[in-house]
Amino acid sequence: xxxxxxxxxxxxxxxxxxxxxxxxxxxxxxxxxxxxxxxxxxxxxxxxxxxxxxxxxxxxxxxxxxxxxxxxxxxxxxxxxxxxxxxxxxxxxxxxxxxxxxxxxxxxxxxxxxxxxxxxxxxxxxxxxxxxxxxxxxxxxxxxxxxxxxxxxxxxxxxxxxxxxxxxxxxxxxxxxxxxxxxxxxxxxxxxxxxxxxxxxxxxxxxxxxxxxxxxxxxxxxxxxxxxxxxxxxxxxxxxxxxxxxxxxxxxxxxxxxxxxxxxxxxxxxxxxxxxxxxxxxxxxxxxxxxxxxxxxxxxxxxxxxxxxx
Ligand code: RIB
Ligand code: CA
Numbered sequence: 001x002x003x004x005x006x007x008x009x010x011x012x013x014x015x016x017x018x019x020x021x022x023x024x025x026x027x028x029x030x031x032x033x034x035x036x037x038x039x040x041x042x043x044x045x046x047x048x049x050x051x052x053x054x055x056x057x058x059x060x061x062x063x064x065x066x067x068x069x070x071x072x073x074x075x076x077x078x079x080x081x082x083x084x085x086x087x088x089x090x091x092x093x094x095x096x097x098x099x100x101x102x103x104x105x106x107x108x109x110x111x112x113x114x115x116x117x118x119x120x121x122x123x124x125x126x127x128x129x130x131x132x133x134x135x136x137x138x139x140x141x142x143x144x145x146x147x148x149x150x151x152x153x154x155x156x157x158x159x160x161x162x163x164x165x166x167x168x169x170x171x172x173x174x175x176x177x178x179x180x181x182x183x184x185x186x187x188x189x190x191x192x193x194x195x196x197x198x199x200x201x202x203x204x205x206x207x208x209x210x211x212x213x214x215x216x217x218x219x220x221x222x223x224x225x226x227x228x229x230x231x232x233x234x235x236x237x238x239x240x241x242x243x244x245x246x247x248x249x250x251x252x253x254x255x256x257x258x259x260x261x262x263x264x265x266x267x268x269x270x271x272x273x274x275x276x277x278x279x280x281x282x283x284x285x286x287x288x289x290x291x292x293x294x295x296x297x298x299x300x301x302x303x304x305x306x307x308x309x310x
Contacts, residue, residue: 003248004029004118006111008066008104009241010038010125010167011048013082013224016090017198017217017303018124018241019049023056024306027249031111031119032062034104038125038170039078040086042068045125048086050095055216056310063097066104067128070171078166081227088223090216108133112140119143122248123178124150124241126167131174134181146184150244151175152263152274153190154290159232164272165190168263172272176263185288187261188244189274192254192294196243197236200225202300209308217307242303243294250302255293258286 005028009015022028033053035046046065053061069075082088100107108129112119121144123130134141151167152175153159160169168175179185198221206214224237247254259276267273276290 002027002029003120004031004115005248006032006034006108006119006121008034008036008121008123008125008129009049010036010040010045011052012039012045012086012125012241013088013220014239014241015039015124016048016052016087016220017239018245019052020056020213020307020310021242021245021303023058024309025249030058030061031115032064032107034064034066034107034129036066036104036125036129037068037070037075038167039082041077042066044086046099050097050099051092054095054097055092055212059097062100062102062107064100064102064104064107067132070126070128071131071173073171076170080231081224083223088220090220092216104129105133105136109137109140112143116143117145120145120248121147122245123147124244126170127174127178128171131177134177141181141183144183146186147178148186148188148244148248149178150188150193150241152187154274154276154292156189156191156194158272159190161269161272163270165274168272168274172263172265176265179261179263179287186256187274187288187290188247188254189290190240192291193240193243194238195294195296196239196299197234198239198300199236202304205304206308210310213307213310239303243299246299246302247291253295253299253302254291256289257292259288259290260284260286261288261290
């Protein structure tokens with residue numbers, strides 16, 4: 001059965017790859033793209049989302065501008081990771097798609113009411129828009145089918161602080177609001193996404209993709225690989241967001257475990273740490289499904305196979 005989806009995103013190189021994957025997947029009915037601050041400013045992310053949607057053949061999908069800053073913290077961007085423009089060395093033609101007149105928050109609220117119990121939200125950036133939508137209209141909580149979040153790290157080092165992953169770091173208060181809301185909450189953390197390293201060898205497998213698609217993926221990931229090499233001594237680049245997108249279509253790519261999860265909001269050194277109660281010592285019911293194992297080869301093959309169809 002098709003998944004009726006709202007994508008909340010901060011494009012962003014790996015966000016861009018997730019958008020290409022979703023566009024290439026007939027199992028997905030993309031109802032809207034809502035844009036948030038994150039990898040760069042919301043306006044640069046918005047410009048990238050418009051260009052990517054046009055490039056990927058997503059004309060007709062509403063693209064809405066969201067939050068320009070987190071709920072409490074000041075803005076964080078990651079232009080050393082994604083480049084000044086947010087797409088690394090890649091360039092795309094100007095988009096013919098116009099920004100939706102509706103805000104991201106109202107887009108989310110209206111679609112959830114239009115399709116009660118049918119909407120999946122895939123959130124691959126900071127959770128500010130989702131938290132604001134829940135705050136503005138709490139009645140959507142019971143009407144959202146599920147939310148899949150790329151973010152957090154459980155037993156894996158953080159990529160922003162020793163304990164904190166980037167999306168969570170940007171807006172930990174928003175993550176806490178969404179985690180506590182009582183949604184059907186699935187987390188795709190660094191524990192699995194950092195096993196999915198896209199390399200030059202994977203780029204070579206795109207030789208028979210549409211030339212513009214190959215060029216975009218090659219130029220965007222080349223910048224991303226240079227970041228991973230310089231800052232994390234990693235060969236390749238972790239394509240975090242496409243994995244979160246892929247499990248909507250092929251859930252068996254990951255092993256989900258039910259956990260009671262919390263986020264630290266006060267720790268001087270540990271703020272943003274996402275923890276799970278592995279041994280159920282707190283005796284609290286699970287509030288999250290967390291992806292802890294991944295079929296790396298199966299995911300990479302799926303990603304490459306699908307983007308070749310664009
Ligand atoms: O930590 C990885 C996440 O932060 C990804 O969503 C990436 O796009 C950045 O937003
Ligand atoms: Ca992202």
